[in-house]
Each structure stands twice: as structure tokens, then as C-alpha cells.
Amino acid sequence: MKKLSIIKIGGNIIDNPEALNAFLSDFHQLEGRKLLIHGGGVLATKMAKELGIESQMIQGRRVTDEGTLKIVTMVYAGWINKNIVASLQKIGCNAIGLSGADANCIPSKRRNPVPIDFGFVGDPSPDAINVDFLSQLIENDITPVFCAITHDENGLLLNTNADTIAYSLATALSKKYDTSLYYCFEKEGVLKDINNPNSLISTMNKQECEAYKEQGIIADGMIPKLDNSFKAIENGVSEVIILHAKNLLKKYGTILSV
Amino acid sequence: MKKLSIIKIGGNIIDNPEALNAFLSDFHQLEGRKLLIHGGGVLATKMAKELGIESQMIQGRRVTDEGTLKIVTMVYAGWINKNIVASLQKIGCNAIGLSGADANCIPSKRRNPVPIDFGFVGDPSPDAINVDFLSQLIENDITPVFCAITHDENGLLLNTNADTIAYSLATALSKKYDTSLYYCFEKEGVLKDINNPNSLISTMNKQECEAYKEQGIIADGMIPKLDNSFKAIENGVSEVIILHAKNLLKKYGTILSV
Numbered sequence: 001m002k003k004l005s006i007i008k009i010g011g012n013i014i015d016n017p018e019a020l021n022a023f024l025s026d027f028h029q030l031e032g033r034k035l036l037i038h039g040g041g042v043l044a045t046k047m048a049k050e051l052g053i054e055s056q057m058i059q060g061r062r063v064t065d066e067g068t069l070k071i072v073t074m075v076y077a078g079w080i081n082k083n084i085v086a087s088l089q090k091i092g093c094n095a096i097g098l099s100g101a102d103a104n105c106i107p108s109k110r111r112n113p114v115p116i117d118f119g120f121v122g123d124p125s126p127d128a129i130n131v132d133f134l135s136q137l138i139e140n141d142i143t144p145v146f147c148a149i150t151h152d153e154n155g156l157l158l159n160t161n162a163d164t165i166a167y168s169l170a171t172a173l174s175k176k177y178d179t180s181l182y183y184c185f186e187k188e189g190v191l192k193d194i195n196n197p198n199s200l201i202s203t204m205n206k207q208e209c210e211a212y213k214e215q216g217i218i219a220d221g222m223i224p225k226l227d228n229s230f231k232a233i234e235n236g237v238s239e240v241i242i243l244h245a246k247n248l249l250k251k252y253g254t255i256l257s258v
Numbered sequence: 259m260k261k262l263s264i265i266k267i268g269g270n271i272i273d274n275p276e277a278l279n280a281f282l283s284d285f286h287q288l289e290g291r292k293l294l295i296h297g298g299g300v301l302a303t304k305m306a307k308e309l310g311i312e313s314q315m316i317q318g319r320r321v322t323d324e325g326t327l328k329i330v331t332m333v334y335a336g337w338i339n340k341n342i343v344a345s346l347q348k349i350g351c352n353a354i355g356l357s358g359a360d361a362n363c364i365p366s367k368r369r370n371p372v373p374i375d376f377g378f379v380g381d382p383s384p385d386a387i388n389v390d391f392l393s394q395l396i397e398n399d400i401t402p403v404f405c406a407i408t409h410d411e412n413g414l415l416l417n418t419n420a421d422t423i424a425y426s427l428a429t430a431l432s433k434k435y436d437t438s439l440y441y442c443f444e445k446e447g448v449l450k451d452i453n454n455p456n457s458l459i460s461t462m463n464k465q466e467c468e469a470y471k472e473q474g475i476i477a478d479g480m481i482p483k484l485d486n487s488f489k490a491i492e493n494g495v496s497e498v499i500i501l502h503a504k505n506l507l508k509k510y511g512t513i514l515s516v
């Protein structure tokens with residue numbers, strides 16, 4: 001099987017032009033077939049504020065109402081996605097920017113409004129990913145760059161978690177490729193002490209992860225990221241690493257196994 | 259040679275959801291290979307106003323400064339492009355939304371700042387269009403949908419005239435396809451009296467066009483549209499029609515010839 005690297009880059013890197021350019025250069029240097037998924041960054045929140053659109057929150061999670069959907073689509077699929085593509089083209093990487101609606105790459109289901117209505121939010125499934133089209137691009141040496149917007153195949157765009165998109169793409173493409181999934185963010189990996197970059201947990205299996213969760217060492221946003229990671233490994237992805245964006249080429253971070 | 263229809267749709271249709279949906283349904287019904295280019299609409303101007311970004315004008319033409327580039331990229335490549343794609347997917351048309359940066363489809367040159375600096379504005383050339391990639395999509399029954407944003411291959415996104423993009427794509431693709439170019443807008447076609455929809459000029463050659471220009475019957479935004487049209491015909495495009503969006507399937511409008 002041919003090797004494929006799927007890299008998810010978080011919003012904190014996107015907000016820092018220097019860090020983003022350094023990351024894109026490393027991404028380009030990464031050998032072989034690859035695919036990028038990017039998060040959103042603070043620009044959407046900033047724009048919503050300037051336009052007077054207030055973020056509604058339920059149980060600490062943002063609700064994607066109509067105004068918010070418009071802003072995230074503009075910022076993620078428009079400004080961020082096209083700038084990343086133009087920057088990659090500049091350094092010789094033939095990138096193509098995509099949302100899940102484009103060529104029906106990532107159809108997703110609008111989340112059930114009961115018990116909590118999170119608005120225009122979609123949940124993709126690995127089974128629905130358009131693997132044929134994506135592998136055609138990849139085999140033609142074109143690098144897909146996904147923003148975290150999908151669609152319901154019924155005309156609605158949907159705000160979608162970028163980590164879940166990365167999991168879905170990696171799982172679907174692992175049927176055709178020997179697939180590695182890299183979650184890049186602004187920490188060294190999974191840390192025993194979130195404030196100490198030297199407390200990296202360099203390898204972790206599912207059982208150890210459960211123990212860390214019970215101890216409260218793994219909490220908040222790290223939980224869904226790890227749940228997605230273990231699901232990916234269980235469903236055919238060869239390797240999942242959680243790491244700092246600057247360590248992509250070294251592959252230095254938390255290496256997960258089942 | 260296989261037939262290809264290239265349709266450019268103006269901003270006035272985009273601002274009217276009913277007219278846009280009717281147009282997209284007709285577009286989908288149009289038989290054979292096709293490609294869509296859309297203009298911008300008023301949303302970008304409205305957003306700029308709400309965000310307090312003032313449009314600078316020189317000689318009646320808008321200058322694309324940094325703030326304006328951000329807004330047009332967000333609105334054209336993000337909101338409008340992805341909504342059109344999602345709407346087409348809904349009715350069974352496998353559309354893919356693209357800017358000129360994606361897969362390096364439309365590299366363009368930033369316009370010379372001397373004598374007038376229009377800012378981040380690009381001029382594409384038919385010779386630079388990525389015909390191979392576009393014909394691969396088209397032959398796989400995928401319909402490209404372009405917004406009017408291109409790039410300079412050096413990392414800069416550029417605001418670009420949608421009529422010129424349509425001309426450039428049609429001219430480039432006419433080397434591979436028997437290409438028809440349709441400029442759809444909110445009038446019946448080229449009118450002798452702009453306020454009288456019954457004054458349609460049903461056919462026009464270049465000589466007649468020059469005479470109409472001298473008489474002042476053809477003026478303003480119609481001049482570059484016609485100049486692009488005649489250039490397209492001279493460079494290999496089989497057919498150019500200027501028509502109301504609602505008359506696309508009837509092909510009723512102003513039919514041009516050299």
C-alpha cells in the first residue's frame with residue numbers, strides 16, 4: 001500500500017503568520033502523498049464581534065446560528081483556505097482548497113436538535129467520504145486542503161469539527177493507503193502537566209489513556225481529539241501522532257497505539 | 259470536438275435567492291459539459307460598510323486595498339461560492355468550487371500600479387489557464403464553479419473581473435472543446451434603449467458594435483463585456499451570447515459574431 005500523510009493544523013497556528021509559514025514549508029517538505037485539514041483561528045470570532053453577531057453558548061459550546069454559519073464559511077472556506085492554498089502554490093506545492101460540499105467530498109448529517117440544538121453543525125462519517133475523487137487528486141500530485149465546512153447534500157452548509165473531519169478522512173482513505181494521521185497544535189503533545197512542555201507523554205495506548213482521564217490528567221478538548229485518534233487506529237489508520245506543529249518533520253510528540 | 263458551455267452569471271442574479279435558484283436549475287438542465295463563473299453581488303459592499311471599511315474609488319473604479327481583498331475573498335470564494343456548490347449538489351449537479359489559486363487553475367498578473375494603483379487586482383491570460391486539470395474534472399462529470407479571485411503564483415490572492423475570467427477560460431478551453439460562452443445578467447441582452455427590454459439587438463458583429471459605440475448606444479460596463487466577447491470569438495470560441503439569466507435554456511439574447 002502507498003503511504004499517505006493526513007495533517008490537521010489547529011487554529012492557534014493559523015493566527016500566527018510566522019508559525020503558519022514555517023509549518024507550510026515543513027508540510028511541503030514532508031515526503032510523499034499528503035492532505036491538510038485546517039481549523040479556524042480567532043478571525044471568525046473577531047469578525048462576529050465587529051459585525052455585532054453574538055455567539056450563543058450552550059453548555060460551554062458555541063451554537064452555529066445563521067449569522068455564525070455565514071461568518072465561519074466566509075473565514076474558513078474563503079480567507080483562510082484560499083490564503084493557505086496561495087501560500088502553498090508559492091512554494092511549489094500544487095494545493096487545491098476544498099470544503100466538504102466540493103465534489104461532494106464530505107457529506108455530513110446535521111446534528112439532531114434534540115436534546116440540544118447546536119444549529120448548523122454537521123457530523124461526517126468515514127463511510128460517506130468521496131475516496132475515489134480524493135485519491136484521483138492525490139495520484140495526480142495535487143494536495144487537498146480542507147476547511148472545516150461540510151454540507152448535508154440537501155443545500156445546507158454545516159460547521160464541522162476539524163478533528164472529526166481529519167479522523168473521517170484518515171479512516172476512509174486508510175482503505176486505499178497506508179495512512180498516518182498527525183494532529184498538530186501549539187503544545188508538544190499530550191502533557192502530564194499542561195503548563196510544562198517537558199512533561200510529554202511520548203507513547204500512549206487506549207488503556208493508559210483511560211487511566212489518565214480518570215486521574216484528570218487528560219481533560220477538556222484533548223478528550224475528543226484522543227477519542228477520534230483511537231477510533232482512527234481501530235478502523236485501519238496505521239499511525240496517529242499528536243504533536244506541536246514545529247515538530248512535524250521530526251514526528252516528535254505523543255505516539256498513540258490501541 | 260466535444261461541446262462545452264461556459265456560463266458567467268452576474269452579481270444581480272446572485273443577490274436574488276429566487277432568481278439564483280431558478281438559474282441554477284436551468285444551468286443543471288443545460289445538456290453536456292459545462293462550467294460556471296459567478297460575480298460578486300452586493301454582499302461584499304454591504305459587509306465592507308458594516309465593518310467600516312471604506313471603498314476607495316479612482317476614476318469611478320474601486321480600489322482593492324488589503325481590507326477589501328479580505329472581504330471579497332471571504333464573500334466570493336467563501337459564502338457565495340460554497341452556497342452555489344451546495345445548491346448544485348442538492349439538485350444532482352456534482353459541482354466543485356474553485357478560485358484561480360486552487361490547483362493553480364488561473365494564475366494572473368497583478369496589475370501594474372503605474373499610472374493608477376488599483377491595489378490587489380489581477381489580470382489573467384488564456385495562455386496560463388490550467389486546461390489539463392479543468393478538462394480532467396469536466397471529463398469526470400464534475401462541474402467547476404469559479405469565483406472571481408485569482409492569485410499571482412507568489413502567494414498573493416487577487417481580485418479579478420469575472421467577465422475577463424470567463425473570456426480567459428473560454429479561450430483556453432476552446433483549444434480542446436467546441437466552446438460556447440454565455441454572459442448571463444439582468445437584461446435581455448444588448449439593448450438599443452437600456453430602459454426598453456423590447457429593444458434587444460438580436461445579432462451583432464464587431465463592425466456593428468463599433469458603430470453602436472460611436473452612437474453612444476453601447477456604453478459603460480457593456481463595453482468591456484463586448485470587447486471580451488469579440489476577443490473570445492477571434493481566439494477560437496465558437497459562440498458568444500449575452501442574455502438574461504432566465505433565458506439561458508432558450509439561448510435568447512444578443513448573439514455575437516466577428
